[in-house]
Amino acid sequence: MSRVIVIGAGAMGLAAAYYALARGHAVTVLEAAPEAGGMAAHFDLGGLSIERYYHFVCKADRATFDLLAELGIGDKMRWVPTSMGYYIDGRLYPWGDPVSLLRFPKLSPVEKLRYGAMMFFALRRSDWRSLENVSARDWIVRWCGRAVYQRLWAPLFRLKFFADADNISAAWIWTRIKRLGTSRRSLLQEELGYIEGGSKTLVDALVKAIQAGGGRIHLQAGAVRIKTQEGRVSGVDTSTGHFSADYVLCTLPIPLISNLVPDLPAGSKERYEAIRNIGICCVILKLKRSVSPHFWVNMSGLNFEIPGVIEFSNLRPMKNTVVYAPYYMPSTNRKWLWSDQQLIDDALQCLLTLNPALTRRI
Numbered sequence: 001m002s003r004v005i006v007i008g009a010g011a012m013g014l015a016a017a018y019y020a021l022a023r024g025h026a027v028t029v030l031e032a033a034p035e036a037g038g039m040a041a042h043f044d045l046g047g048l049s050i051e052r053y054y055h056f057v058c059k060a061d062r063a064t065f066d067l068l069a070e071l072g073i074g075d076k077m078r079w080v081p082t083s084m085g086y087y088i089d090g091r092l093y094p095w096g097d098p099v100s101l102l103r104f105p106k107l108s109p110v111e112k113l114r115y116g117a118m119m120f121f122a123l124r125r126s127d128w129r130s131l132e133n134v135s136a137r138d139w140i141v142r143w144c145g146r147a148v149y150q151r152l153w154a155p156l157f158r159l160k161f162f163a164d165a166d167n168i169s170a171a172w173i174w175t176r177i178k179r180l181g182t183s184r185r186s187l188l189q190e191e192l193g194y195i196e197g198g199s200k201t202l203v204d205a206l207v208k209a210i211q212a213g214g215g216r217i218h219l220q221a222g223a224v225r226i227k228t229q230e231g232r233v234s235g236v237d238t239s240t241g242h243f244s245a246d247y248v249l250c251t252l253p254i255p256l257i258s259n260l261v262p263d264l265p266a267g268s269k270e271r272y273e274a275i276r277n278i279g280i281c282c283v284i285l286k287l288k289r290s291v292s293p294h295f296w297v298n299m300s301g302l303n304f305e306i307p308g309v310i311e312f313s314n315l316r317p318m319k320n321t322v323v324y325a326p327y328y329m330p331s332t333n334r335k336w337l338w339s340d341q342q343l344i345d346d347a348l349q350c351l352l353t354l355n356p357a358l359t360r361r362i
Helices: 011-022 062-070 098-103 109-124 136-144 146-167 170-181 199-212 254-260 266-274 340-354
Strands: 003-007 026-030 042-045 048-051 077-082 084-088 091-095 184-186 189-195 216-218 223-229 232-238 241-244 247-250 279-287 296-300 308-311 321-329
Touching (some): 011 199, 098 109, 109 136, 109 146, 136 146, 146 296, 146 321, 223 247, 254 266, 279 340, 296 340, 308 340, 321 340
Parallel strands (some): 003 026, 026 216, 084 296
Antiparallel strands (some): 042 048, 077 189, 084 091, 279 321, 296 308, 308 321
């Protein structure tokens, strides 16, 4: 048995702690926030309990189903027919299935054939390794042509990856295509899942299981330093005291790691600091009416730095319409200096452009 400290009580940290306990280790979870959950933690949105960032489940997420079953909440999974849209050149089109592709007016017949072939063979591919060192741009261009990439994919990549848009690995985009593309009720019907009660159901179950198994969870105990002795981890200093450990699992964002472990060897520190990161700020709006019939709408050609919006209430039933508008932003992006109200107004104006039938009095 080893003393294991898990830094971060998000879904990843809690799951890691749960499995470490199952293997007989003494586990302590350290969390800076006053509640567990991380990005999956719920907050009160005008009387509605909702997660900070949108989460959904696909039928390929076997590890999630296994975890839910072990926790005794496997019966909390709910599956909903969903759809995707693409807003381009001032119009919203259905997207994400063969019929929508055939009817999509922005591609020629040959481009539609090539696009369909890319999706068909991507769904049947089972190994990502040959795609790891191929850029998503080159992979899509090879299948669909440069014009299709520039028209449909490049605008989305630029709003999500900025200067790195042309260098994203094809393995990443293939994984997304595979995960979503295999989550279907039929060839024509996408089907995604959510956990009844939201992510809080999973977070609460993990917390309960960890504590029942003898694990400890310390809230408002943010990690300040991971300490080492003779080249090995010795413990973690926090805002509330020191915790000794034989191993530390850290689930904090990568940019924080280098400063958190000042004794890292120079080579390791350089590798951490060389990893380029893009942050995200997600505006959540509660509305009185629906924006679109789709769960996810990709957007191109708008004067807003939002690659798409997620109408979460088209997945998880709720009284009001709830829309997530994610802004992906490098640390140099000017919008980090915007006030909350500026971001809310910008996101709302984006929705008004997407659906002119909306009004600001929603």
